[in-house]
Amino acid sequence: MRKIRDFHGGVHPPENKAQSLHGPIRPAGIPPQLIIPLSQSYGSGAVALVEPGQHVAKGEQIARAEGLSGVPEHAPSSGRVAAIEERSIAHPSGLPATCIVLDTDGRDEWIAHHGAEDFRQLEPAALLDLIRNAGISGMGGAGFPAAVKLSVNPANRIETLIINGTECEPYITADQALMRECSVEIIGGAEILAHLLGAKETLIGVEDNKPKGIAALRRAAQGSAIEIVSFPAKYPSGGEKQLIEMLTGKQVPSNGLPADIQVVCQNTSTTLAVYRAVHQGEPLLSRVTTVTGEAVTRPGNYEILNGTPIDWLLQQVGFRQEHCSRLIMGGPMMGFTVTNVAAPITKTSTCLLASTETELPSPPPAQPCIRCGFCSEACPVKLLPQQLYWFARGKEYEKLEDHHLFDCIECGACSYVCPSNIPLVQYYRAGKAQILELRDEHERAERSRVRFEARQERIEKIALARQEKRAQRKAAAEQRAREAGGDGSEQDLIQAAIARSRARRKEQTR
Amino acid sequence: MALQNITSPHAHGPLTTAKVMRRLLLATLPGVVALTWFFGPGTLVNIAWSCLLALGCEALVMTLRRRPVGFYLKDCSALVTATLLAIAMPPYSPWWLILVGVASSIVVAKHLYGGLGYNPFNPAMVGYVVLLISFPVEMTRWAAPLGGGATVTPGLLQALQACFNPATFDALTMATPLDLFKQHGDLTVTELWLQYPHFGRWSGVGWEWANLGFLAGGLWLLYLRIFTWHAPLAMLAALALMSALFYQGGNPGGAGSPWFHLLGGATMFGAFFIVTDPVTSAVSTTGRLIYGALIGVLIFVIRVWGNYPDAVAFAVLIMNFAAPFIDNYTQPTVYGHKRDGGSKP
Ligand code: SF4
Ligand code: SF4
Numbered sequence: 001m002r003k004i005r006d007f008h009g010g011v012h013p014p015e016n017k018a019q020s021l022h023g024p025i026r027p028a029g030i031p032p033q034l035i036i037p038l039s040q041s042y043g044s045g046a047v048a049l050v051e052p053g054q055h056v057a058k059g060e061q062i063a064r065a066e067g068l069s070g071v072p073e074h075a076p077s078s079g080r081v082a083a084i085e086e087r088s089i090a091h092p093s094g095l096p097a098t099c100i101v102l103d104t105d106g107r108d109e110w111i112a113h114h115g116a117e118d119f120r121q122l123e124p125a126a127l128l129d130l131i132r133n134a135g136i137s138g139m140g141g142a143g144f145p146a147a148v149k150l151s152v153n154p155a156n157r158i159e160t161l162i163i164n165g166t167e168c169e170p171y172i173t174a175d176q177a178l179m180r181e182c183s184v185e186i187i188g189g190a191e192i193l194a195h196l197l198g199a200k201e202t203l204i205g206v207e208d209n210k211p212k213g214i215a216a217l218r219r220a221a222q223g224s225a226i227e228i229v230s231f232p233a234k235y236p237s238g239g240e241k242q243l244i245e246m247l248t249g250k251q252v253p254s255n256g257l258p259a260d261i262q263v264v265c266q267n268t269s270t271t272l273a274v275y276r277a278v279h280q281g282e283p284l285l286s287r288v289t290t291v292t293g294e295a296v297t298r299p300g301n302y303e304i305l306n307g308t309p310i311d312w313l314l315q316q317v318g319f320r321q322e323h324c325s326r327l328i329m330g331g332p333m334m335g336f337t338v339t340n341v342a343a344p345i346t347k348t349s350t351c352l353l354a355s356t357e358t359e360l361p362s363p364p365p366a367q368p369c370i371r372c373g374f375c376s377e378a379c380p381v382k383l384l385p386q387q388l389y390w391f392a393r394g395k396e397y398e399k400l401e402d403h404h405l406f407d408c409i410e411c412g413a414c415s416y417v418c419p420s421n422i423p424l425v426q427y428y429r430a431g432k433a434q435i436l437e438l439r440d441e442h443e444r445a446e447r448s449r450v451r452f453e454a455r456q457e458r459i460e461k462i463a464l465a466r467q468e469k470r471a472q473r474k475a476a477a478e479q480r481a482r483e484a485g486g487d488g489s490e491q492d493l494i495q496a497a498i499a500r501s502r503a504r505r506k507e508q509t510r
Numbered sequence: 511m512a513l514q515n516i517t518s519p520h521a522h523g524p525l526t527t528a529k530v531m532r533r534l535l536l537a538t539l540p541g542v543v544a545l546t547w548f549f550g551p552g553t554l555v556n557i558a559w560s561c562l563l564a565l566g567c568e569a570l571v572m573t574l575r576r577r578p579v580g581f582y583l584k585d586c587s588a589l590v591t592a593t594l595l596a597i598a599m600p601p602y603s604p605w606w607l608i609l610v611g612v613a614s615s616i617v618v619a620k621h622l623y624g625g626l627g628y629n630p631f632n633p634a635m636v637g638y639v640v641l642l643i644s645f646p647v648e649m650t651r652w653a654a655p656l657g658g659g660a661t662v663t664p665g666l667l668q669a670l671q672a673c674f675n676p677a678t679f680d681a682l683t684m685a686t687p688l689d690l691f692k693q694h695g696d697l698t699v700t701e702l703w704l705q706y707p708h709f710g711r712w713s714g715v716g717w718e719w720a721n722l723g724f725l726a727g728g729l730w731l732l733y734l735r736i737f738t739w740h741a742p743l744a745m746l747a748a749l750a751l752m753s754a755l756f757y758q759g760g761n762p763g764g765a766g767s768p769w770f771h772l773l774g775g776a777t778m779f780g781a782f783f784i785v786t787d788p789v790t791s792a793v794s795t796t797g798r799l800i801y802g803a804l805i806g807v808l809i810f811v812i813r814v815w816g817n818y819p820d821a822v823a824f825a826v827l828i829m830n831f832a833a834p835f836i837d838n839y840t841q842p843t844v845y846g847h848k849r850d851g852g853s854k855p
């Protein structure tokens with residue numbers, strides 16, 4: 001048995017997972033229109049390869065990756081490109097993004113595709129290309145491109161590959177459903193990743209509140225070197241850093257990457273997508289998303305095409321709009337609210353939570369901080385949230401950095417327990433943004449200072465050179481004057497100059 | 511229904527500030543019952559009158575500060591301050607004494623410093639110390655406990671009389687065990703115990719049970735995780751250690767056994783209801799260990815070598831001063847900062 005280390009803090013919010021676990025994973029269907037944003041993940045996004053009016057087959061590449069950290073996009077179903085334009089997307093910033101709008105034809109016709117014969121014959125670089133070209137980004141929520149995470153510096157030989165199957169947020173059960181139904185593919189995907197990274201050990205970490213998922217994975221993993229590790233449920237055990245600490249006892253250095261301590265972490269859905277890309281040659285076109293909350297009548301896990309509009313999806317699951325007070329993309333701890341239901345589901349959408357006012361009541365007004373310390377007891381990073389709050393309110397940016405604001409993972413555990421209902425995380429986000437802005441400003445000021453100084457220096461140099469030349473000329477004139485027998489005084493100089501110019505004129509007239 | 515736009519987290523735990531405060535109030539119950547049993551209903555009248563005054567003060571200040579009165583009264587923090595002050599005061603205190611105490615606590619110590627959460631000093635202890643310095647006679651007139659000098663305790667009517675018409679009330683008062691100890695440095699502990707009826711099994715009659723009562727309430731709060739064990743345990747351990755060091759086998763000049771100190775005076779009340787006040791204590795767990803331990807040491811020092819009968823209030827206020835400094839030097843090691851020593855002192 002592997003030794004599980006506990007991490008500091010954590011909370012136990014009500015799980016609310018049963019609602020969405022009744023039936024099997026169901027396909028949501030093909031909506032009449034798909035909206036595919038060209039920047040779904042971190043990184044540099046994608047550039048459209050198609051034109052409006054063009055017909056595309058399912059799986060056909062419609063956008064290429066921009067730069068190394070971009071992710072290409074593929075048509076999730078067959079149809080005709082209707083437009084390439086700005087559409088509103090589900091993003092915390094609320095800003096619109098360029099999207100490829102696809103009118104589907106309902107035939108769902110695939111482009112020719114085939115998987116690799118034997119992935120073990122493939123070089124890591126070739127495998128990496130396969131994963132990159134399949135458009136796979138991290139599907140746990142943050143959406144970091146999978147290929148970027150997998151291309152580790154050869155200096156960091158990876159010891160441990162961890163497949164993150166914790167799914168610690170309340171309500172979300174997509175990974176759990178996948179473990180139950182697709183355990184063989186998940187194990188297969190893990191094997192591919194382990195081969196690609198040359199990892200010494202491969203662990204799948206699952207919270208013990210998913211007994212069926214664990215059993216299915218264990219069955220599928222029999223005979224392989226992959227170890228399924230379960231541990232008591234506690235939010236946020238699914239945080240990458242927390243999971244790594246629990247399973248390996250090592251901490252990812254602040255500002256560092258897991259690869260710095262020879263660990264790579266990938267999410268369950270991502271692992272499954274890797275399996276399909278390598279064995280079946282299928283790019284990432286759909287994902288399993290939990291659609292749940294009291295404002296939908298048929299909660300469950302749905303296989304949803306990338307780009308499916310939220311309003312269309314909600315119609316399919318019996319949305320009771322009059323009862324919905326909050327629509328959350330992601331879970332109740334870290335998700336963000338969506339106000340425009342025309343926005344699409346993307347590769348990073350783990351959950352769509354349509355909640356009623358009784359389910360998630362509006363936050364009451366915040367009361368003063370009584371410094372009870374519940375927040376620091378709950379913080380998985382061992383920060384002092386009450387102090388951060390204090391400093392954030394006072395705009396004491398240095399103190400904020402001193403107290404490691406930037407190590408905050410915004411898990412929300414502190415706000416969850418705060419008896420005074422203070423929206424702590426909101427203060428931290430604002431604080432981070434302000435500090436980054438200040439740093440930016442400072443950098444800009446620094447750059448213009450350097451530029452100004454360089455210019456100043458140039459001007460001075462020119463002035464100096466001029467002065468020197470003048471001095472030289474003066475010295476030369478004195479020299480000549482002395483040679484002419486004068487005492488080098490001003491008078492002599494003038495006389496000498498006059499003589500010289502006369503001589504010159506004479507020469508010219510001659 | 512319009513969709514709300516709110517930042518995460520969207521879920522919230524069950525605890526509210528008002529609930530925390532109500533639990534604190536409830537936790538004083540066993541100690542208050544013991545006090546009432548041994549000293550009569552004086553403490554109850556203290557509490558009732560003090561709470562009324564506190565609500566009045568709070569409402570007045572909130573009106574002056576142009577804040578919604580109801581919203582701030584709802585958090586029950588004024589009731590907690592008032593109750594703690596009332597418990598610390600001698601039973602059968604006159605109405606005006608309590609009035610001065612409550613006003614010092616709520617108006618000066620709490621609101622002049624910015625209100626709940628901003629006050630650097632424990633309001634109840636500020637009130638107590640103001641009274642102790644200004645009215646030392648009234649503040650040291652403790653009623654005799656049942657079975658430790660008195661055979662009956664006053665009734666409720668008498669208690670009300672004591673509070674609102676103090677001139678007509680004449681109770682049997684006597685020195686507290688802590689006072690006696692200090693006045694009789696020439697006696698051995700055994701002699702003291704034999705000569706005075708004040709002493710019970712481990713400590714003062716009545717006092718030991720009140721202390722056990724507050725200990726019980728404190729343990730319940732610990733179980734509810736209203737606070738962590740660090741500060742109270744450190745304080746009790748430091749106090750026990752100091753008294754063990756200076757016990758000198760109960761000979762004259764010694765300072766009372768650890769039991770005497772742990773279950774005497776306001777020790778348990780202080781440990782679980784005053785030292786644990788989160789607003790005015792240190793923040794991190796290491797910080798709270800240091801904070802608690804230093805209070806324990808100070809209590810012993812002031813009790814044994816100082817001029818005041820009990821020392822919890824002074825020790826706490828002194829350490830309230832020091833709390834920000836302790837915080838400065840006891841930041842916990844944040845995740846990911848272990849190896850490179852990234853955490854600053
Ligand atoms: S939990 Fe809330 S009230 Fe308590 S210390 Fe933290 S921020 Fe303050
Ligand atoms: S949001 Fe940040 S400060 Fe709050 S508990 Fe999570 S990591 Fe700690």
